[in-house]
Amino acid sequence: MTTVLQVVGLTLTTFGVSFLLIAALGVWRLPDVLSRLHALTKADSAGLALIALGAACLKGRPDSLLVLGLCVVLVALSGVTIGHLIARAHLSEGDLE
């Protein structure tokens, strides 16, 4: 049971890290603000959720799910809101020009 959980945990964490890597690659390589945001916000939330799930599996205790879940919810929430705010600010700057 422990080994199964560990394998599942490591797999999920690896997937999560690769999501974050793709997000970083997107921020680095994509040409403009909106497409960078698109790459960042989605891959970021998904990557963190996968890592948190993996970490909970590695920890092997159900109560760690609560704390990690709270982290994921807060990061996803602020990610969505900040992405929205940045896009808004970018668009209104475009209007001014």
Next chain:
Amino acid sequence: MSLAFDILLAFGVVFTAAAALGTHDRVASIAGFVVTGLLVALSLVRLGAPDVALAEAAIGAGLTGALLLRSAWRLKPAESRVSPAIDRIIVALIAVCLSGALAWAVYTAPGAALYPALVSERLAESGVTNPVTAVLLNFRAWDTLLEIAVLFVALILVRIVAPAHPQPVVLGELMLPFARIVVPMCAFLAGHLLWQGASVPGGAFQAGAILAGGLLVLMLGGFAVLTPRLLSWGMMVALLGLAVFAVAALSTEALTGTLLLYPDGAAKIWILMIEAVLTLSIAAMLCLLFCGMPRRPLNDV
């Protein structure tokens, strides 16, 4: 495995700090500063100092970053100019000397090694089981009292300089659901940190900083209108912490004959009362540092 993590972390701190210093864009520089602060907080966790890590993440990275951003908003964009090589060499030399002196002081001072044994010997008398809280609010409560006074002096200075209030701008429809979840959670988390500070890492400073973060969401989102009356109330709450702490110090002097020596067996309730008031007061002070003081027209003074 953890060694690799620590080495990466150390390089990350240096790299983000260099990135923060190397860019000419103020906002990017502040972003670098905040990320450096978060990585420093993570290294403090690795060093086994979760109390300091919490304070660094909440105050050092979070609220200081917000204060810097607020100041950057008032300043003009930075001129991009390269300082002469001789200046940079002098600055580098001063930085190396300072780091060397700090490293020498840390490695030669015996205090760090002596302290834990002394604290754990008398921990049972302190009324709390978290050694950090025991030191901050009991053994060296005097220092904490002075720290609050220093914070208050900073607030008075801001009052004298009288910066412009930040103008709330319309932040869009996502701000309301965000505030609805985050603000109650901040209040809840602040209470949790305050209460658990007696036994595990947490305490008034961290709780106050998180509460202040929640209040800033309300202000910047435009949900709380900063009337002069509200700001005056904030000032009162900010003063309350120092006042209550000072009164507590004087009453312990009267009750036990020693400044900030709590009466036998009642240490926990004294500490909890002081910390609860300090939490509110620190939150008010940090908020007022961010949004400025109430302004009166000249003829009103």
